[in-house]
Amino acid sequence: MRVLAAMSGGVDSAVAAARAVDAGHEVVGVHLALSAKPGTLRTGARGCCTIEDSRDARRAADLLGIPFYVWDFAERFTEEVVETFVGEYAAGRTPNPCVTCNEKIKFEALLDKAMALGFDAVATGHYARLSIVDGVPELRRSVDEGKDQSYVLASLTPEQLRHSLFPLGGSLKSDVRAEAQRRDLAVARKPDSHDICFIPDGDTKKFLENRLGSHPGELVDAETGAVLGRHTGVHGFTVGQRKGLGIDQPAPDGRPRYVLSLEPVSGTVKVGSVEQLAVRRIDADRPIWPSERPLDGPTECVIQVRAHGGTADAVAEADGDRVRIELREPLRGVAPGQVVVLYRPDPAGDLVLGSAKIAATE
Structure with a gap:
């Protein structure tokens, strides 16, 4: 098969590409440029689309002896992932940008382009097991339960799964790192990416305030209706949040309060006990x-x-x-x-x- 290997610059995607080569596929590596200003993204291997990540991906592809390209998906990433993220918070909902990125970028935009170019499948470093039984995809948790990523892949359509390869689904992360070391891949010890790549300092509240501005509202006790404080916008809260509520007075029983619900129209944030x-x-x-x-x-x-x-x-x-x-x-x-x-x-x-x-x- 002609396989397009999505190479983020991390150890997982590098080993996945290597395994696709070992399986006898005709493999081409591609790194997705997801920011118009990649130099502003988090460095030190904490993100997944920085300049250093693209360089790490290219070095891995060179070692594997496969062609390598960088595709600019920055505009679509902004529209589909970043703007959706901001809009969901403004509406009082709690989005997962990694789910959106996998659905809209890696397995819609990328896969569509790969199919148009004549590739048969896209291979990624996700930890999930995929089999095709009588033409029907079956997606399962990975062997490594601690690294399982079937949750973020569960929004893929059957047709997308039919053209996907997850070479790491049957492996433990420790074994993948050891394999990268044996293959002399420079990313063997590179830390895993985490946090939200398009929020450089990790301050989600500040990121949202810069884009949505201030929309004052009240913090209200869900049981008594008492106003406990004010805030600058429901986008600064998530259901289940305990810290940073800005409430000076403790609950009558002295126990912590938690965010129970968000009402963006009225600007009301209801809080209550953990039981609620x-x-x-x-x-x-x-x-x-x-x-x-x-x-x-x-x-x-x-x-x-x-x-x-x-x-x-x-x-x-x-x-x-x-x-x-x-x-x-x-x-x-x-x-x-x-x-x-x-x-x-x-x-x-x-x-x-x-x-x-x-x-x-x-």
């Missing part, structure tokens, strides 16, 4: 079924609402473009805007049933 964070029902929309199998009636499953952690046993039922999820046990910190992924426990590894965008919780 418990969610037992989730209503979600825009479902995607990676294996082309929508739920057929009430289905026992395990749901996940964040990239790492936040799982619970549940019963889910689909009705057209809506999914209703009843949790067997309460889950905290669930917010509109998050993606909920449904898994089916399976001896071969938890199978992704589908994903949807959280619209409301109870």
Whole structure:
């Protein structure tokens, strides 16, 4: 196969490309330039699209003996990822920009261009297992549960998965680093990328304030209705947040307060106890079924609402473009805007049933 290897400049994508070469594929490496000003992005290997990352990717491609290109996706990244991120926070929702980036950039824009150029598949360094059974994609958690990235891939369509390769899904991260060392890849010990790449200093609140300005509102006790303070915008908060609320007076029982809900129209941020964070029902929309199998009636499953952690046993039922999820046990910190992924426990590894965008919780 002709395979386009997406090379971020990190150890995972470099080893994934190397394995694609070993498998006998005709491999071409590509690095995505996602910022019009890459020099302003975080350096020191904490991001995934800096100038140094592109250089690391090129060195890895040279060592592997494969052609290498840099594709400019900066404008589309800004429109699809950054502006969506800002808009979701302005609407009182909690987005995951990595999910959006995978969906809109790496497996829509990149894959579309790869197919137009005659490639058969795109290979990435994601930790997830993918198999095609009788033409039907089956996406599962990776062997390395601590590095599993099936959550951020669960929004991919069946057609996108049919043209995707995840060579690292059956490996532990420690083994991948050891392999990179044996291959003399310079990125063998490079730290993992983390945080949001387009927020250089990691200060999400300041980033949003610079773009959305000030929209004052009140901090209100959800139980009594008492006004506890004021704020400069609901975009400065997320459901489940405990620190930095700006409330001077303690709760009557002396226990911490948490953000329970955000109301962007009125500017109200409701706060309360940790017990009030418990969610037992989730209503979600825009479902995607990676294996082309929508739920057929009430289905026992395990749901996940964040990239790492936040799982619970549940019963889910689909009705057209809506999914209703009843949790067997309460889950905290669930917010509109998050993606909920449904898994089916399976001896071969938890199978992704589908994903949807959280619209409301109870």
